[in-house]
Amino acid sequence: MKELLTLTAHELLELYRKRTVTADEIAELQLRWIDFTEQRLRSFITVNKDSQGEFRPRFLNDGGLSGVPIAVKDIICVKGIPTTAASKILEGYIPPYDATAVRLLKERGIFITGKTNLDEFAMGSSTEYSAYFATRNPWDLSRVPGGSSGGSASAVAGLQSYLSLGTDTGGSTRQPASLCGLVGLLPTYGSVSRYGLIAYASSFDVISIFARDSLDAALLLDVISKRDSMDSTSALPKERQAAEAVRRVGGNEEPSVAGSRAKQSPSDIIGGKRIAILKDFIVPKYIEPETLDCFEGAIKDWERSGAKISWIPFRWVGYLLEAYYVLTCAEASSNLARYDGLRYGQSRQTDDLEELYINNRTFGFGDEVKRRILLGTFVLSAGYFDQYYNRARRIRQNIREEFRSIFRDYDFIAIPTSPFPAFELGAKLDDPVSMYYADICTVAANLASVPAVNIPAGFTSTGLPIGIQLIGRPCAEEKILSFTRAYELEKSYQFQVSPIIKEMLDQFNE
Amino acid sequence: MNLNICPICLGHPGVLPAVNREVVMKALTFGKKINAEISTRSSFARKNYFYPDLPKGYQISQYDSPPMRGGSLIYFAGDDERKGEFQRTHLEEDTAKIYHLPDGTARLDFNRAGIPLMEIVTKPIFHSGQEVTDFLEELRQVLILLGVSDGNMEEGNFRCEPNISVRKIGEERLGTRCEVKNLNSYSILRKAVDAEVKRQIAIIEGGGEVKQQTMRWDDNKGETVPMRKKETEADYRYFDEPDLPVLVITDEMLALAKLKVDEIESPSEKRMRIVSNYALSAYDARMISSSQHLTDLFDDLVKRGHSPKTVANWLLGEVLRLEKENQKLVTADIISSVLKLLEDRKINNTQAKDVLETAFSTGKSPEEIVSSSQMGRMEDALLLEIVRRVIEGNPRMVEDFKKGKVQVLRALVGQVMKETKGSADAEKAKSLIESELRKT
Numbered sequence: 001m002k003e004l005l006t007l008t009a010h011e012l013l014e015l016y017r018k019r020t021v022t023a024d025e026i027a028e029l030q031l032r033w034i035d036f037t038e039q040r041l042r043s044f045i046t047v048n049k050d051s052q053g054e055f056r057p058r059f060l061n062d063g064g065l066s067g068v069p070i071a072v073k074d075i076i077c078v079k080g081i082p083t084t085a086a087s088k089i090l091e092g093y094i095p096p097y098d099a100t101a102v103r104l105l106k107e108r109g110i111f112i113t114g115k116t117n118l119d120e121f122a123m124g125s126s127t128e129y130s131a132y133f134a135t136r137n138p139w140d141l142s143r144v145p146g147g148s149s150g151g152s153a154s155a156v157a158g159l160q161s162y163l164s165l166g167t168d169t170g171g172s173t174r175q176p177a178s179l180c181g182l183v184g185l186l187p188t189y190g191s192v193s194r195y196g197l198i199a200y201a202s203s204f205d206v207i208s209i210f211a212r213d214s215l216d217a218a219l220l221l222d223v224i225s226k227r228d229s230m231d232s233t234s235a236l237p238k239e240r241q242a243a244e245a246v247r248r249v250g251g252n253e254e255p256s257v258a259g260s261r262a263k264q265s266p267s268d269i270i271g272g273k274r275i276a277i278l279k280d281f282i283v284p285k286y287i288e289p290e291t292l293d294c295f296e297g298a299i300k301d302w303e304r305s306g307a308k309i310s311w312i313p314f315r316w317v318g319y320l321l322e323a324y325y326v327l328t329c330a331e332a333s334s335n336l337a338r339y340d341g342l343r344y345g346q347s348r349q350t351d352d353l354e355e356l357y358i359n360n361r362t363f364g365f366g367d368e369v370k371r372r373i374l375l376g377t378f379v380l381s382a383g384y385f386d387q388y389y390n391r392a393r394r395i396r397q398n399i400r401e402e403f404r405s406i407f408r409d410y411d412f413i414a415i416p417t418s419p420f421p422a423f424e425l426g427a428k429l430d431d432p433v434s435m436y437y438a439d440i441c442t443v444a445a446n447l448a449s450v451p452a453v454n455i456p457a458g459f460t461s462t463g464l465p466i467g468i469q470l471i472g473r474p475c476a477e478e479k480i481l482s483f484t485r486a487y488e489l490e491k492s493y494q495f496q497v498s499p500i501i502k503e504m505l506d507q508f509n510e
Numbered sequence: 511m512n513l514n515i516c517p518i519c520l521g522h523p524g525v526l527p528a529v530n531r532e533v534v535m536k537a538l539t540f541g542k543k544i545n546a547e548i549s550t551r552s553s554f555a556r557k558n559y560f561y562p563d564l565p566k567g568y569q570i571s572q573y574d575s576p577p578m579r580g581g582s583l584i585y586f587a588g589d590d591e592r593k594g595e596f597q598r599t600h601l602e603e604d605t606a607k608i609y610h611l612p613d614g615t616a617r618l619d620f621n622r623a624g625i626p627l628m629e630i631v632t633k634p635i636f637h638s639g640q641e642v643t644d645f646l647e648e649l650r651q652v653l654i655l656l657g658v659s660d661g662n663m664e665e666g667n668f669r670c671e672p673n674i675s676v677r678k679i680g681e682e683r684l685g686t687r688c689e690v691k692n693l694n695s696y697s698i699l700r701k702a703v704d705a706e707v708k709r710q711i712a713i714i715e716g717g718g719e720v721k722q723q724t725m726r727w728d729d730n731k732g733e734t735v736p737m738r739k740k741e742t743e744a745d746y747r748y749f750d751e752p753d754l755p756v757l758v759i760t761d762e763m764l765a766l767a768k769l770k771v772d773e774i775e776s777p778s779e780k781r782m783r784i785v786s787n788y789a790l791s792a793y794d795a796r797m798i799s800s801s802q803h804l805t806d807l808f809d810d811l812v813k814r815g816h817s818p819k820t821v822a823n824w825l826l827g828e829v830l831r832l833e834k835e836n837q838k839l840v841t842a843d844i845i846s847s848v849l850k851l852l853e854d855r856k857i858n859n860t861q862a863k864d865v866l867e868t869a870f871s872t873g874k875s876p877e878e879i880v881s882s883s884q885m886g887r888m889e890d891a892l893l894l895e896i897v898r899r900v901i902e903g904n905p906r907m908v909e910d911f912k913k914g915k916v917q918v919l920r921a922l923v924g925q926v927m928k929e930t931k932g933s934a935d936a937e938k939a940k941s942l943i944e945s946e947l948r949k950t
Contacts, residue, residue, distance in 0.1 A: 337558060
């Protein structure tokens with residue numbers, strides 16, 4: 001029975017349909033496994049031990065993800081359970097409401113396994129900036145899982161949940177997905193309601209998905225991607241039906257029959273696609289050698305399947321991180337102004353108002369958060385606004401236009417996801433800026449507000465996962481996931497469990 | 511007690527704002543009324559600062575892109591017609607309210623946090639506290655008529671914060687200004703404005719410079735004093751609110767707003783219409799137009815054919831008196847009936863006043879009252895009889911009249927009126943007496 005923990009969600013749903021196992025049994029199994037592994041993985045800040053009460057999973061047999069255990073990043077509000085954003089300033093904070101995305105999960109009978117660890121307020125690329133503890137990479141426990149959604153990544157890679165919700169503001173889901181060997185989907189900005197998502201950078205934040213394959217990602221996207229009147233930036237051109245589109249991508253079958261509802265073979269999907277490789281990223285200056293090799297290997301696979309590959313320039317490479325950090329820190333400095341301990345969260349008593357603000361925020365926030373608030377305040381301040389914030393805004397506009405122009409001639413953009421595989425815990429803590437470079441390949445999609453996905457593409461010689469990234473037009477998630485599904489089928493891709501986790505599974509006494 | 515609150519107005523982690531559509535429509539009707547230049551696209555901005563009454567640590571406002579610019583509103587300062595000009599109008603959210611208690615603690619009332627406000631900024635064109643309140647009253651009435659506000663200063667849904675500066679006569683540049691806050695009645699506002707002007711003049715004449723500050727009115731001292739809050743040169747680090755998209759005003763919205771505007775008539779518009787359409791005195795016009803009720807009565811009665819001057823006299827005289835004494839409104843029907851009886855000469859002025867009062871208090875129709883009481887118009891024959899009797903009974907007066915003392919006529923009329931208990935038509939009695947006397 002414990003092998004069931006290694007399945008994909010769509011495989012599990014098959015078993016539910018056949019009544020081979022029930023949602024309650026899986027929830028119980030899942031919780032016992034979490035208990036068994038948490039000491040070594042540290043994915044969760046709060047585990048939801050209540051699988052029988054109000055959080056009880058229900059299998060609805062509606063084609064969706066009902067009854068499946070899913071973890072939620074601790075920056076998304078779940079009513080009645082502590083939500084901390086991995087910060088001391090929100091220690092003990094219990095939201096009085098559910099985020100819209102969470103409400104949608106609950107409505108589908110999904111079992112929320114718990115709140116996963118992250119870099120404090122989603123600011124970081126390794127989860128080491130969490131105020132509570134660092135999470136481990138299931139492929140090598142001495143290494144980081146990536147960040148900021150490290151806990152969500154390790155939960156899925158470590159078999160503690162079948163899927164998880166993370167967030168992606170500058171790569172915080174795609175990069176950990178790459179480091180942990182998972183599918184990491186960044187939906188189009190605005191297509192998932194941000195109501196209930198603790199804001200870091202309002203015009204960048206997107207609730208995102210960790211999955212074991214493309215079909216699972218599509219299934220979860222269908223659940224959480226809905227227009228929401230509580231979020232004025234949410235917009236959706238039409239009802240999501242990503243899973244249906246992805247399911248139509250058949251196995252190694254006959255070429256497609258004419259008619260849009262028929263299954264399409266992988267080569268149908270991949271063949272003819274025009275893929276742009278942004279050559280200015282694909283350089284040793286940014287990307288380490290094994291990652292480059294893996295990336296080029298994938299491109300060759302696509303070429304063999306009939307895709308049209310073009311190497312084109314991207315002249316904004318040198319501006320990406322700067323524009324990203326100026327803009328997100330500016331928004332963050334404003335979004336985090338509400339944390340003063342007066343209405344909720346931790347507070348230190350004093351008589352003087354100014355001291356109250358200073359004490360609460362000095363002791364409540366970690367160093368990286370403080371760094372970004374200071375930076376953000378600076379770039380918005382009188383005298384510097386034009387030089388930094390306004391300029392960064394113009395660069396962002398240019399990048400959006402550049403992407404628009406690329407997508408007039410191409411279907412997808414492909415670049416690596418992370419410049420390097422999982423690094424050791426502590427390796428980048430001395431130099432915050434070197435940590436920022438982890439995002440070089442991911443921030444572009446956030447700046448342009450386009451969807452992107454990381455897919456596992458291979459391993460380093462030492463057995464660490466390497467991922468690659470596909471970027472599409474706004475609202476093209478169905479097309480992207482269909483492509484990655486096709487690629488999965490072509491390579492007979494199966495979700496891989498790390499040797500360490502395999503060993504733990506052997507030892508696990510259900 | 512914080513009762514009307516929710517995670518959004520408390521600025522909980524993860525909450526998001528949304529624009530109140532009804533409020534946008536209200537703002538548009540106001541913009542249309544004052545003929546402001548309306549921007550079809552305007553954006554929201556964050557005004558960032560720390561204070562306990564600001565839950566998010568920023569206030570959502572509209573900084574460099576207000577939806578409405580300019581516009582004007584005619585108002586009356588005494589009998590002078592003036593033009594109040596506006597600079598800009600925009601929407602923003604309200605903060606919470608702080609109550610400083612005598613024991614040194616402070617309490618926060620979040621019930622109004624996040625409530626939408628429409629901020630209207632005038633041009634610097636007023637020169638006294640009285641002018642300000644004259645203008646404000648017109649503005650307040652317009653806002654109430656449009657359904658935009660309850661216009662209640664004490665309740666805080668109509669707030670005024672004057673910005674005051676002084677300069678030497680002939681000087682073109684405006685002086686440094688100070689804002690005065692927490693004024694919740696017209697009389698305090700007038701006092702504060704005039705006191706602040708005095709304060710600034712005193713500083714300048716003493717050789718000093720006016721420092722930019724926020725002031726409040728101290729009733730005990732009878733002067734404006736600096737507010738408790740530390741006043742620093744605030745850098746609000748304004749930037750576009752990323753949680754709200756651009757506010758788009760459509761043609762449909764503008765058309766709807768115009769419809770609403772066409773339905774109403776502001777006090778000064780009423781007044782000007784009454785003055786121009788009817789030959790009333792400026793005073794009468796002002797008095798009538800100062801009340802919607804009186805204007806409505808006036809319009810109604812004139813429409814029914816009664817003379818405007820008569821209507822005006824009656825409204826400002828008897829009607830107002832009765833309403834004030836009885837705390838009840840008179841209807842146009844009652845007044846019209848009385849006026850008709852008067853016009854038909856069935857009753858005289860004195861009687862009319864009584865009839866009105868009786869009709870008002872008993873609810874009976876004026877016609878009923880007149881016919882059922884002694885107040886009926888006397889038959890001419892009956893009157894003639896009384897006239898003859900009076901003439902017979904006053905031979906000496908008759909002699910005097912024949913001698914040419916015409917003033918005796920008045921006394922004879924008086925006698926007839928006495929005999930008829932005031933119910934005779936004086937004019938008729940007079941002409942009857944005259945004709946009878948000529949016969950003798």
